[in-house]
Amino acid sequence: MQQVANNHEHGHAHDHEHGHEDHEQLKVLGFWIFLVTDCILFGSLFATYAVLMHSYAGGPTGKELFELPGVIASTFILLTSSFTSGLAILAMNKGKVKELIGWLVVTALLGLSFIGLEISEFTHLVHEGATMSTSAFWSAFFTLVGTHGVHVSVGLFWMVAIMMQLRRRGLTPVTRRKVTTLSLYWHFLDVVWIFLFTVVYLMGVM
Amino acid sequence: MWESLKEFASWFFVTGDPLIYGAMVSIALTMVAIVFVLTKYKKWGWLWREWLTTVDHKRIGIMYLIASLLMLFRGGVDALLMRVQLAFPNLEFLHSDHYNAIFTTHGTIMILFMAMPMMFGLFNMVVPLQLGARDVAYPFLNAVSFWLFMFGAMLFNLSFVIGGSPDAGWLSYPPLSQNDFSPGPGQNFWIWGIQISGIGSLATGINFIVTILKMRAPGMKLMKMPMFSWSVFSSCVMIILAFPILTVTIALLYLDRFAGAHFFTMDGGGNPMMYLNLIWMWGHPEVYIVVVPAFGIFSEVVATFAKKKLFGYTSMVAAVMGIAILSFFTWAHHFFTMGTSANVIAFFAITTMLIAIPTGVKIFNWLFTMYRGKISFKQPMMWTIAFIPCFVVGGATGVMLSVAPADYQYHNSYFLIAHFHQVLIGGVVFGYLAGIYYWWPKLFGFKLDEKLGAWGFWLWNIGFYVCFMPQYALGFMGMTRRYYTYGWDLGWEPLNLVSTVGAFLMGAGFVFQVWQITYSIKHGERDTTGDPWNGRTLEWSIPSPAPFYNFAVVPQVKELDDFWRVKEEKANGTYKEEPVHLEPIHMPKNSGLPFIMSVCWFIAGFGFVWEWTWMAVIGMVGVALVMWARSFQYDTDYYVPVDEVRRTEASLGRVY
Numbered sequence: 001m002q003q004v005a006n007n008h009e010h011g012h013a014h015d016h017e018h019g020h021e022d023h024e025q026l027k028v029l030g031f032w033i034f035l036v037t038d039c040i041l042f043g044s045l046f047a048t049y050a051v052l053m054h055s056y057a058g059g060p061t062g063k064e065l066f067e068l069p070g071v072i073a074s075t076f077i078l079l080t081s082s083f084t085s086g087l088a089i090l091a092m093n094k095g096k097v098k099e100l101i102g103w104l105v106v107t108a109l110l111g112l113s114f115i116g117l118e119i120s121e122f123t124h125l126v127h128e129g130a131t132m133s134t135s136a137f138w139s140a141f142f143t144l145v146g147t148h149g150v151h152v153s154v155g156l157f158w159m160v161a162i163m164m165q166l167r168r169r170g171l172t173p174v175t176r177r178k179v180t181t182l183s184l185y186w187h188f189l190d191v192v193w194i195f196l197f198t199v200v201y202l203m204g205v206m
Numbered sequence: 207m208w209e210s211l212k213e214f215a216s217w218f219f220v221t222g223d224p225l226i227y228g229a230m231v232s233i234a235l236t237m238v239a240i241v242f243v244l245t246k247y248k249k250w251g252w253l254w255r256e257w258l259t260t261v262d263h264k265r266i267g268i269m270y271l272i273a274s275l276l277m278l279f280r281g282g283v284d285a286l287l288m289r290v291q292l293a294f295p296n297l298e299f300l301h302s303d304h305y306n307a308i309f310t311t312h313g314t315i316m317i318l319f320m321a322m323p324m325m326f327g328l329f330n331m332v333v334p335l336q337l338g339a340r341d342v343a344y345p346f347l348n349a350v351s352f353w354l355f356m357f358g359a360m361l362f363n364l365s366f367v368i369g370g371s372p373d374a375g376w377l378s379y380p381p382l383s384q385n386d387f388s389p390g391p392g393q394n395f396w397i398w399g400i401q402i403s404g405i406g407s408l409a410t411g412i413n414f415i416v417t418i419l420k421m422r423a424p425g426m427k428l429m430k431m432p433m434f435s436w437s438v439f440s441s442c443v444m445i446i447l448a449f450p451i452l453t454v455t456i457a458l459l460y461l462d463r464f465a466g467a468h469f470f471t472m473d474g475g476g477n478p479m480m481y482l483n484l485i486w487m488w489g490h491p492e493v494y495i496v497v498v499p500a501f502g503i504f505s506e507v508v509a510t511f512a513k514k515k516l517f518g519y520t521s522m523v524a525a526v527m528g529i530a531i532l533s534f535f536t537w538a539h540h541f542f543t544m545g546t547s548a549n550v551i552a553f554f555a556i557t558t559m560l561i562a563i564p565t566g567v568k569i570f571n572w573l574f575t576m577y578r579g580k581i582s583f584k585q586p587m588m589w590t591i592a593f594i595p596c597f598v599v600g601g602a603t604g605v606m607l608s609v610a611p612a613d614y615q616y617h618n619s620y621f622l623i624a625h626f627h628q629v630l631i632g633g634v635v636f637g638y639l640a641g642i643y644y645w646w647p648k649l650f651g652f653k654l655d656e657k658l659g660a661w662g663f664w665l666w667n668i669g670f671y672v673c674f675m676p677q678y679a680l681g682f683m684g685m686t687r688r689y690y691t692y693g694w695d696l697g698w699e700p701l702n703l704v705s706t707v708g709a710f711l712m713g714a715g716f717v718f719q720v721w722q723i724t725y726s727i728k729h730g731e732r733d734t735t736g737d738p739w740n741g742r743t744l745e746w747s748i749p750s751p752a753p754f755y756n757f758a759v760v761p762q763v764k765e766l767d768d769f770w771r772v773k774e775e776k777a778n779g780t781y782k783e784e785p786v787h788l789e790p791i792h793m794p795k796n797s798g799l800p801f802i803m804s805v806c807w808f809i810a811g812f813g814f815v816w817e818w819t820w821m822a823v824i825g826m827v828g829v830a831l832v833m834w835a836r837s838f839q840y841d842t843d844y845y846v847p848v849d850e851v852r853r854t855e856a857s858l859g860r861v862y
Contacts, residue, residue, distance in 0.1 A: 026343050026344075026416060026420055027344070029416055029419070029420065030343060030344060030412055030413070030416045033412045033415055033416065033446060034412055036446060036447075037408055037411075037412070037446050037447075037449070037450045038450070040446075040447060040450040040451060041450040041453060041454055043450075044450060044451050044454040044455070044484065045454055047484075048454070048458065048469065048480065048484075051477060051480050052469070052475065052476075052477065052480075055468075055474075055475025055476070055477070056475065057468070057473070057474045057475035132461070132465045132466060132467050133465065133466030133467060133468065133474070134474075135468060135474050135475045136467075136468040136469060136471075136474055136475030136476045136477065137475060139461065139462075139467035139468045139469055139474075139476075140469070142467075143458065143461060143467070143469075157830070157834075158837075161834060161837045161838070162837075164838075165837070165838065169840070174840065178837075
């Protein structure tokens with residue numbers, strides 16, 4: 001916005017585009033700061049979990065109920081989706097819209113199957129008698145893992161919206177920025193999951 | 207049918223108290239009056255176009271200011287009710303339940319719905335102008351922040367007449383705030399009112415960090431940035447690091463209440479003390495979040511009214527940023543008596559004492575700025591001078607509280623009450639009032655009347671000491687906070703009565719200020735120069751009130767206090783006039799989406815409060831739809847043509 005008034009010698013049309021690009025950069029910076037806040041959000045939930053991780057109150061423990069094969073499968077699915085979202089960015093940098101949308105579709109499908117697996121895991125746990133109100137441990141577990149799941153689901157909706165916009169508008173500074181922030185978000189959720197997998201599941205069954 | 211309706215109403219509405227019936231009637235009358243006036247003068251379209259959909263930071267700032275003054279009124283009435291109840295022993299003015307609700311809403315409103323919006327109002331009114339920017343980094347998000355605050359505050363205040371007020375203290379400690387001890391929707395109102403407005407606060411934090419980092423006028427290096435903007439930066443860094451903790455903490459409390467979780471319960475392995483840790487990890491930075499911008503305001507005011515450069519600018523920057531870091535390492539001093547190891551207590555006692563160092567640095571900087579200055583005692587400066595001794599005493603009693611062994615005596619006594627009111631009123635309220643008096647002409651184009659202001663000033667100041675000095679003594683005499691009454695045998699009645707008198711003096715001061723504002727709208731001294739105080743920073747270089755695009759030409763900054771430099775150079779004839787070249791100005795378009803989205807949040811929040819899942823779902827779907835719609839909106843900005851800029855400037859007396 002600022003820049004526009006400063007570029008005295010440039011032509012008007014050029015100014016317009018220039019201003020836009022600066023503005024898009026500004027939004028990426030803001031998104032990084034948003035991720036900082038999200039990091040602290042997860043940090044608080046991890047801290048809560050760490051405090052309550054042995055408070056079973058006579059109920060089932062994680063060791064008794066966690067089924068690692070399913071969790072490992074969903075871990076690989078999410079890691080792969082992070083990789084494919086990276087491929088989407090590479091396609092965008094080459095200016096190939098169709099390829100970009102294709103990789104986003106793959107990423108979204110992987111994300112969807114991750115959510116599917118999580119839902120089936122939660123249903124299984126509830127059937128085994130572990131719910132939000134069973135003990136402090138399970139409250140912390142469902143809240144931490146569930147918050148990550150909600151984040152992934154929001155990301156899926158967002159991804160659909162961006163794919164529609166890419167189809168309609170192709171690659172512009174605005175759609176580029178949107179794909180960039182989306183992939184930042186997606187990688188971030190991947191990193192959170194790695195901590196989650198380690199702290200909740202691996203340490204849980206040890 | 208009629209019977210079941212009656213039953214629903216008696217459960218839904220708060221009944222049985224004349225105060226509340228009075229409030230209901232006055233709310234209904236105010237609403238009718240607003241609707242009547244808007245319809246009669248055909249102002250609905252104006253309201254929507256000019257205010258509800260605005261993304262202009264100055265208008266958003268004004269709306270924050272109005273909302274915060276209304277909240278100051280409500281929080282103040284709460285305070286006066288409490289002081290009446292405590293004026294004499296064994297009074298039966300308020301029931302104990304009612305008293306609990308009132309101290310809860312007083313605390314919550316004063317911090318979250320008065321101090322925070324007043325602070326955001328000042329951010330919005332001043333920061334872009336000080337930086338030489340045309341708006342904040344994300345104007346749309348800025349409007350979202352405001353409306354989320356507004357609807358969160360409305361949801362919270364609704365509890366007074368619908369469902370019942372929260373009554374578990376301003377930070378709602380469990381187990382008291384759990385279902386067993388606080389059934390009904392009161393606590394949920396507390397949770398969701400704060401949750402919704404808290405999301406807005408978080409977004410404001412991000413917004414102003416990016417604004418300060420990226421939107422400064424060319425040439426304004428960070429170390430040439432005005433002190434107020436630095437203090438806003440410090441405050442926003444604390445906001446983005448602290449507010450997510452609050453979001454999580456109260457979400458967990460809600461899960462305990464709504465979903466039967468066991469985070470903070472006494473059974474099922476829950477840990478109520480974890481709540482205290484979490485809430486104060488947010489809560490302690492929160493008090494610095496509100497006070498640091500006040501320090502920034504004092505820095506600007508002192509330099510302007512002593513007509514000197516701020517003494518020790520660099521150390522001041524270091525001090526505000528240092529406080530931002532230290533603030534995250536002191537939280538446990540709020541519950542030394544909870545019982546942890548001696549080492550933990552020692553750590554938090556020492557970090558708390560350390561806070562006094564940067565604060566002391568600032569006090570000396572202000573004093574040295576005034577030293578040998580030509581001080582003019584205008585209203586902003588009066589509040590600043592009143593602040594210094596008040597805050598020094600408040601800070602010193604804070605250091606007394608930080609001495610952990612002694613804290614076992616002071617803890618939760620009126621000594622503590624007096625301490626934090628002294629730093630919050632003497633620091634935050636005096637600071638924001640100084641800021642409002644200082645920047646008022648920039649926003650509205652006229653000064654606030656000095657004579658009525660002086661009445662307000664002296665009533666507030668005398669009232670403050672009369673009200674709170676006795677409370678230090680009461681604390682030592684064994685009176686603890688949240689007592690709703692006491693017996694004749696304790697000997698507390700003289701000091702309590704004096705304290706009540708002081709509270710009413712402050713209330714009278716507020717009345718004078720309201721009178722001052724209404725009087726000045728018509729009779730206040732008009733500001734035709736744009737620089738009524740002989741200011742030093744960029745905001746004074748443009749006309750008052752500032753045009754919607756702020757700067758017709760983006761300034762080139764060379765020094766700290768750049769406008770002062772320009773004025774000096776003009777005075778001694780060394781100023782080089784640069785050829786002015788107007789350009790079309792890029793501006794964001796107004797949007798109704800922030801308002802609509804916040805209405806949806808309000809609906810969802812109301813559903814969550816009553817645990818009506820269907821309603822919460824409808825509200826959240828609404829929120830999602832609005833975000834979806836916004837994502838597909840590409841036509842979000844426009845250019846103001848040069849002709850229009852020239853015409854606007856000419857109408858403000860500036861010819862290009």
